[in-house]
Amino acid sequence: MSIDTRNVHGVTILDIQGRITIGEESALIRNTIRGLVKSGQKNLLMNLADVRTVDSTGIGELVSSYSHVADQGGALKLLHLTKRTRELLAITKLLTVFDTFEDESQAVASFA
Amino acid sequence: MSDSEQRETDRQELPGKPAGKEFQKEFEMSFGSNIEFLDLVQEISESITRMAGFDDEASHWICLSVRESVANAIQHGNQQDEGKKVGVRFRIDRRRLLITVSDQGCGFDESSLPDPLDSGNLLKPSGRGVFFVHTFMDDVTYHNLPQGGFEVTMEKRLKHTT
Numbered sequence: 001m002s003i004d005t006r007n008v009h010g011v012t013i014l015d016i017q018g019r020i021t022i023g024e025e026s027a028l029i030r031n032t033i034r035g036l037v038k039s040g041q042k043n044l045l046m047n048l049a050d051v052r053t054v055d056s057t058g059i060g061e062l063v064s065s066y067s068h069v070a071d072q073g074g075a076l077k078l079l080h081l082t083k084r085t086r087e088l089l090a091i092t093k094l095l096t097v098f099d100t101f102e103d104e105s106q107a108v109a110s111f112a
Numbered sequence: 113m114s115d116s117e118q119r120e121t122d123r124q125e126l127p128g129k130p131a132g133k134e135f136q137k138e139f140e141m142s143f144g145s146n147i148e149f150l151d152l153v154q155e156i157s158e159s160i161t162r163m164a165g166f167d168d169e170a171s172h173w174i175c176l177s178v179r180e181s182v183a184n185a186i187q188h189g190n191q192q193d194e195g196k197k198v199g200v201r202f203r204i205d206r207r208r209l210l211i212t213v214s215d216q217g218c219g220f221d222e223s224s225l226p227d228p229l230d231s232g233n234l235l236k237p238s239g240r241g242v243f244f245v246h247t248f249m250d251d252v253t254y255h256n257l258p259q260g261g262f263e264v265t266m267e268k269r270l271k272h273t274t
Binding site: 021022023053055056057059060061063064066067084088091092093094096097 | 147148150172176179180183228229234235236237238240241243244247
C-alpha cells in the first residue's frame with residue numbers, strides 16, 4: 001500500500017494505492033492523516049480510486065480519521081469510490097456521514 | 113420440501129461422491145494466532161471460492177467474510193496468543209461452500225454486540241466485522257465447542273441453487 005500526497009488549491013489530496021485493511025495498511029492511514037493535521041493541513045481529500053480492498057478495520061480507520069480531522073476543525077472527504085468501497089459505505093450507512101465525489105475539481109471546490 | 117431438506121437431499125445425490133462423504137471437496141488448515149497469516153488465508157480463500165464456482169464479485173465478499181472471521185478469532189477469540197490455534201475448514205459441494213473458523217477462546221454472545229447501524233454507533237471505529245459476515249454470507253451460526261473453544265460456520269450457496 002502507498003499514499004502519495006499533493007496540494008491543489010489548499011486541499012491536500014491523498015492518492016491511495018493498494019488496500020485499507022487490518023494491520024500496517026490501516027496504521028499507515030492513521031499516521032499519515034494525523035501527521036498532516038498536525039502540520040496544519042486540515043482540508044483532506046482521500047482518492048480511493050486505486051483501493052481494491054477495504055475491510056471492517058479499514059472502514060473503522062476511515063471513520064476514525066474523519067472524526068479526528070473534524071475534531072481539529074478540518075474536513076475529510078472521499079473521492080472516486082470503487083463500486084465495492086461504495087457498497088461497504090452504503091451498507092454501514094456511512095454514505096450519510098462522508099461527503100463523496102466523482103469529480104476532483106468539484107471535490108476541491110467544496111472545501112471553499 | 114424446505115430449503116434445508118432440499119439441500120440435504122442434494123448432498124445425498126451428489127454424483128461421484130465417495131460413499132459416506134458429505135462433501136465433494138474439503139480443505140482444512142490450522143495456524144498460530146498471528147495476524148500476519150491473514151494474507152495466506154485470503155489467498156487460499158480466493159483459490160477455493162474459484163474452485164467452488166463463484167464469480168469474482170461473490171468471491172471477493174466471501175473472502176472478506178473469511179478475513180473478518182479469522183481476524184476476530186485471532187484478536188478477540190485467542191487474544192493474539194500465538195500458542196493458541198485458529199482452524200479454518202472449507203467444504204464444497206455442488207450447491208454451496210461451507211466455511212468454519214474456530215478458535216480456542218471463550219466466544220461471545222452475538223446478541224450483546226452493539227448494532228453498527230444505530231445512529232449512536234456510526235462513528236465508532238470498530239464493531240462492523242460480524243455485521244459484514246452476516247451481510248455477505250447466506251447463513252451464519254456461532255457456537256461454543258464441547259471440547260472448549262468457539263467457532264463460526266458460514267454458508268454461501270451458488271447462484272444456480274437459489
